[in-house]
Amino acid sequence: NTLFKYYSKDNIIKYGDIVIAYVTPQSMSSFKVEKGGIYNNRCGSYKHDDIVGKKWGTKIATHTGRGFIYILHPTPELWTNVLPHRTQILYLPDISFISMNLNLKPGDNVIETGTGSGSFSHSIARSILPTGHLYTFEFHEERSKRVRQEFLEHGLEDIITIQCRDASKGFGLKDCIDAVFLDLPAPWDAIPHTIECFKQNKIGKICCFSPCIEQVQRSCASLHKNKFINIRMFEVLTKPYEVRSFSYKPIPEIKLNNNDDIMEVVEPTQTTAIELEPSKVFNLTVSRSATSVRGHTSYLTFADYPKFNDLM
Ligand code: SAM
Secondary structure (H helix, E strand, O other): OOOOOOOOOOOEOOOOOEEEEEEEOOEEEEEEOOOOOEEEEOOEEEEHHHHOOOEOOOEEEOOOOOOEEEEEOOOHHHHHHHOOOOOOOOOHHHHHHHHHHOOOOOOOEEEEEOOOOOHHHHHHHHHHOOOOEEEEEOOOHHHHHHHHHHHHHOOOOOOEEEEOOOHHHOOOOOOOEOEEEEOOOOHHHHHHHHHHHEOOOOOEEEEEEEOOHHHHHHHHHHHHHOOOEEEEEEEOOOOOEEEEEEEEOOOOEEEEOOOOOEEEEEOOOOOOOOEEOOOOOEEEEEEEEOOOOOOOOOEEEEEEEOOHHHHO
16 A cells, blocks of 8 residues: 555555545544455444445445445545554644754655654655655664554555664764654753764754753753754644624714714615625624633754854
């Protein structure tokens, strides 16, 4: 199944494909399409054989006809929603911000550690396709085995190399890396080892993902000591906006003469922003943001490693 990389040309679901069964944005899961297989959710059962031959995105009903699912093509975004959690994982608000600030693009070579559940790995792989490479490191043996199997099932084995290795002991890579992402309890142990990995003829990019400000301070100290420049820190928070519509009766405009006598009472007329109902009641839609913003995941510390020549 190479579907995480490309859509199949015929756009048709086949046996062996990994699919996303989508009910709502909050309710989706994944399964592999197998001959004679049955997928169950709380609305009923779905035969895999009914899915084969259909186009991606098709709506499939249960046998009772009461429930339905959409069969979606897997993407890194959908995989992040359905993957089996073996660790805490990165979600899209952080993933997109990190990818942009590390300037990930096709052809880049990237180091990631720890791999964890592979949530970010899938997004990195798609960003660097088709010629880039992700070297990802996870020192927990069972986790590294599980995620290696997933990369294989998702057809990512040519793009991702996973190694079971302690990042604080170095990466075994020299002069070939464009960007580094560290999601570790002690990034400062790995930071000095990243320097020899960066391509010598260009600026290297690094990001450390740490939940506590004390970790940020230690990472910044290590980045500074190791001659990284442009050190800066961000926190990505999602700010919800509440949209409300309400109706009100408008006040007529009173036109006065120079002696402040009422000359004219002008009833409101329709404008582009406010719609006048036949009953002369206005409908207005407004939005307001939440007063407090929750959802801290981590602080994102970015820095650049100068070109080798610029250090001379
Ligand atoms: N970013 C990942 C994702 O999106 O799925 C989650 C990473 S998880 C929070 C952190 C991982 O780092 C854990 O699986 C842990 O075993 C691994 N880890 C911790 N210290 C490590 C080290 N020194 N070398 C390699 N991996 C390490």
